[in-house]
Amino acid sequence: MTTLLKSPAPRILPDPHDPRLTRRVGGIDQTGARVEINVPVERPLTLYLNAQEIVTMMTIGDYPEYLALGYLLNQNMLKYDDVVTEVEYDDDLQVVVVRTAHHTNFEAKLKKRTQTSGCAQGTAFGDLMEAIESIALPKAELRTSWLYQMTQTINTMPSLYLEAGAIHGCVLCVKGTPVCYTEDVGRHNAVDKIAGWLYRHGVDPADKILYTTGRLTSEMVIKTVRMGIPILVSRSGFTAWGVELARQVGLTLVGRTRGKRFIALSGEERIVYDQDLAYVEEESAKHRRKGEGGDD
Numbered sequence: 001m002t003t004l005l006k007s008p009a010p011r012i013l014p015d016p017h018d019p020r021l022t023r024r025v026g027g028i029d030q031t032g033a034r035v036e037i038n039v040p041v042e043r044p045l046t047l048y049l050n051a052q053e054i055v056t057m058m059t060i061g062d063y064p065e066y067l068a069l070g071y072l073l074n075q076n077m078l079k080y081d082d083v084v085t086e087v088e089y090d091d092d093l094q095v096v097v098v099r100t101a102h103h104t105n106f107e108a109k110l111k112k113r114t115q116t117s118g119c120a121q122g123t124a125f126g127d128l129m130e131a132i133e134s135i136a137l138p139k140a141e142l143r144t145s146w147l148y149q150m151t152q153t154i155n156t157m158p159s160l161y162l163e164a165g166a167i168h169g170c171v172l173c174v175k176g177t178p179v180c181y182t183e184d185v186g187r188h189n190a191v192d193k194i195a196g197w198l199y200r201h202g203v204d205p206a207d208k209i210l211y212t213t214g215r216l217t218s219e220m221v222i223k224t225v226r227m228g229i230p231i232l233v234s235r236s237g238f239t240a241w242g243v244e245l246a247r248q249v250g251l252t253l254v255g256r257t258r259g260k261r262f263i264a265l266s267g268e269e270r271i272v273y274d275q276d277l278a279y280v281e282e283e284s285a286k287h288r289r290k291g292e293g294g295d296d
Contacts, residue, residue: 012180013157016158020041024036049106059185065200066193069087070199136250140231142252143271150209155235161183168190170210172197180198182197191212194210211233212233217239218245230250233254233255236255
């Protein structure tokens with residue numbers, strides 16, 4: 001049982017050797033030789049808000065409290081000024097319960113779910129656009145020196161993706177330094193963990209940069225804006241609606257960040273070109289990740 005009290009924010013980084021997150025599986029390769037590889041696990045996690053069952057998510061199983069809080073916040077079921085009295089997680093039952101000081105009822109809202117383009121069946125609810133239209137994103141800056149430092153650090157640090165593949169990552173950065181790096185089978189789960197971490201520890205999002213390994217879709221834009229983060233970066237590409245929404249709300253949207261290259265399609269006024277490209281290395285082949293050949 002975890003009681004929700006604001007506390008100093010721990011720095012979270014991937015632990016690719018955590019035995020709970022992967023499993024060894026045997027098979028054969030293209031020559032017929034026997035092989036054994038690590039694959040990520042998927043576990044069901046059922047989320048309750050007070051006495052009401054909200055959703056069952058497939059997740060790798062780490063940071064269930066952050067995932068639960070972030071999911072509710074990003075779906076506008078929980079407001080940032082709501083009083084959360086307790087987050088209770090039962091590992092045996094794979095259930096997490098978020099309790100609030102006020103009564104909640106989301107039966108009508110739950111009928112308005114829309115499956116998103118995110119892998120592992122992400123969902124969005126009908127009133128999310130209304131929820132972000134009133135948000136004013138802070139005036140921040142993105143120095144290209146931070147961008148190159150950030151992407152180089154993320155691409156070369158140990159991760160579950162490099163250990164087992166089939167995984168998405170989201171990284172919250174201050175300038176060029178990662179402070180919270182989460183991974184999961186769906187990018188919506190990874191970003192929800194970021195949202196839960198921000199809320200749990202009362203972290204100010206105004207000077208933060210969010211990096212994702214996945215596409216810059218409408219879902220990612222909406223969730224980034226919901227968190228109050230002004231800059232969203234990806235090594236992958238864009239969707240048209242993602243770009244349109246980012247421009248509507250003034251979110252800086254930067255994609256295809258590989259080596260020296262990047263493309264910004266929204267919020268370009270925040271970018272400060274302070275890095276000499278002659279001193280930026282191209283991306284090493286051994287550190288190329290999903291999306292190198294396309295916009296996955």
